[in-house]
Amino acid sequence: MERPSLSPRATTSSLPSTSSSSNRNPLNLKVSRLLSANLQDAATRAALDTLGQFESDVPDVPATSSTTATAPAKDGIGRALRRGGLRKEVDKRMAQGSRQFLDAFTDVNEKLANLQSHLDAMHVCCNEVQEQLDQANTGTRYLLEHAQGLRAQRASTTTQQTLLHLFLTRFTLSDAELRALTSRDVPVGKELFEAMDKTERIREDCRSLLSGEAGEGTQAGLDIMLYTSQHLDAGYQKIFKWCSFESRGFSKDALEVSGTMREAMRRLKGRKDLLDDILTLLGTTRSTSLLNTFLDALTRGGPTGLPRPIELHAHDPIRYIGDMLAWIHQTMAGEREWLESLFGVKEDGRWVGSVRRWPAKDAKGEGDSVKETGEEDEERLRRLLDRDMEGCGRPLKIRVLQTVKSQEGPIMSYRIATLIHFYRITMERTIGEEAGMSKVLAEITDSAYEAFFETLKAQGRSLLRFIQPPSAALTAPTPLREALSTLRELMAVYTSSLLLDDSLSASPSPSQTTIDFAPVLSAALDPALEMCEKMREMRPSEWDQAVFGVNCWEACLGALEGFGFTAERCKGLEEGEGRDVETLTGEHFTHLLKDSGLEPILTALHTKDASTPLSHLPVASPSVLQSSITAFSTFLSTTDPLSSPRLSLLPPRFAASIHRAALDRVSRAYAEVWEAVMDEANRYEARRTVLKRSREEVEVLLGLGD
Structure with missing residues (x-):
């Protein structure tokens, strides 16, 4: 419905003219308060909207014959609302709403009462069930205790089973491993070696059992040692037979050592009796093969005729013997390389061509006193190489x-x-x-x-x-x-x-x-x-x-x-040679001394009495001395200072040295005579005029001066 217009002008025109009565009129006061109210308030606007719904709830009904009966009711509500029956309408609707709430809560109350009755019944049932459970618990307590004991036994049994499984896994061989050790169907190879390794580990662990106190552990260790010893021997015998067969095949020139053969030889080192038999067989095979190869190289040459037979060069001794020795040396180097590959021996720190250091021998000279594995391998290799080249x-x-x-x-x-x-x-x-x-x-x-x-x-x-x-x-x-x-x-x-x-x-x-x-x-x-x-x-x-x-x-x-x-x-x-040169020098000096004329004077000087003056000797009288000096002067003028015909049969360097040494002696002889003549004790008169040449002049004339 439309709200009534409450404009101030309409209201004021309807009020009495008297201002005092207007101020005291309640309606006027309400209208004034209503007009001055703030209609923008949310609560006020909500209240006005609610009031508007009362009129909108009664729809306008057109005046027809079918709606004649309902029209008075709607008009009544509208008029009631217009005449201020708003409170009644509100109270009526509130009462109607209260009745609806009451009906709803009544229904809820009835349902809660029914639920309470059901809960009481359920409580009674729960008490009965609890009593039955208590009775059942009392009756089954023994069974629970027995079950707990069984569970503990089962846990203990499981632990023992696990330990037993671990023990058997560690100390026994599987069927596949037993077959690898004993069956001929399984070839020598990785499977056999792994089975032998496990057997060795089992035996090593058994030593720990045997090292403890006597008891079940000791007996178990003995049983396992006996058990594994048999199978380990079977494995060694299998390797021995295989190596024996393979050794017979090493009779060809081109040799290749497989990893299996190398590993088999390494394992046989633990069984020296078997290894010695293998080495004996191998040495015999290789010795025969190398001998045949050497004879072929001597008489037949290479497979295709090259190199040619060594004996074709028998007419050349050096080449013939050199070719044979070179073949031996080359073959030995190749054989040693092959044996090193067979035994897995590696030479560290030895240069090519350096001296090889062999293991020290014992007192018997057999070389078995070596203890280190490397030296044993080297000694074993040396013996086998010696056997191969025998x-x-x-x-x-x-x-x-x-x-x-x-x-x-x-x-x-x-x-x-x-x-x-x-x-x-x-x-x-x-x-x-x-x-x-x-x-x-x-x-x-x-x-x-x-x-x-x-x-x-x-x-x-x-x-x-x-x-x-x-x-x-x-x-x-x-x-x-x-x-x-x-x-x-x-x-x-x-x-x-x-x-x-x-x-x-x-x-x-x-x-x-x-x-x-x-x-x-x-x-x-x-x-x-x-x-x-x-x-x-x-x-x-x-x-x-x-x-x-x-x-x-x-x-x-x-x-x-x-x-x-x-x-x-x-x-x-x-x-x-020096002795002969000295002899020749002395002989040549004697000859030169005779030619120089100084020999009689020098001989008299050396043989006279010390108290006798030299001039009193007949061979050294002043007249004789004068003739000797004349002869010496002739000698000086005719003698070649560089060579002598008497020395022509000698090598030139010896002839020159001997001649010079002899002339030097002649010069010294003249110096000796000169000093004797100049000596007053020898009583030579006019001695300065007797010897016309000084010692230095003689040296120069003989070619001895610097």
């Missing part, structure tokens, strides 16, 4: 000795001997001195040196067989020069044979005693020197003997020149 020793020895004995010349014999000696030293450094091949090479070396020295002795005997006097030129004889030529070639062979290598000299091998060239030098040179000495004695003149000796000494020293290892022998030759 078959090649005999054919090598036969062929080399045949070649050595067929040589007649010392140079070729010595070249062969040094070649064999070099390989002997190399072999000793590779496989040791006690190895069979080293002993074969040592025997061959000794035989080669014996053959060589025999040729030298034959050459020496030939030198001493036919001795003739020296030639008129007193030069070194032709046989001596031939012997020296041979000696020089021998020294050249020795120098090029690598026997002077410092590393070889530092080796402790006993064969190093024959590396010294002194025995060769003596055997080659001593017969020649003896021949020269006998030829020298055939000359009656000491001068000729000395000249011949110097020429021979000089030829020998010239042949030895340039070789450091002959220094000691050269020193002895130089001493002998």
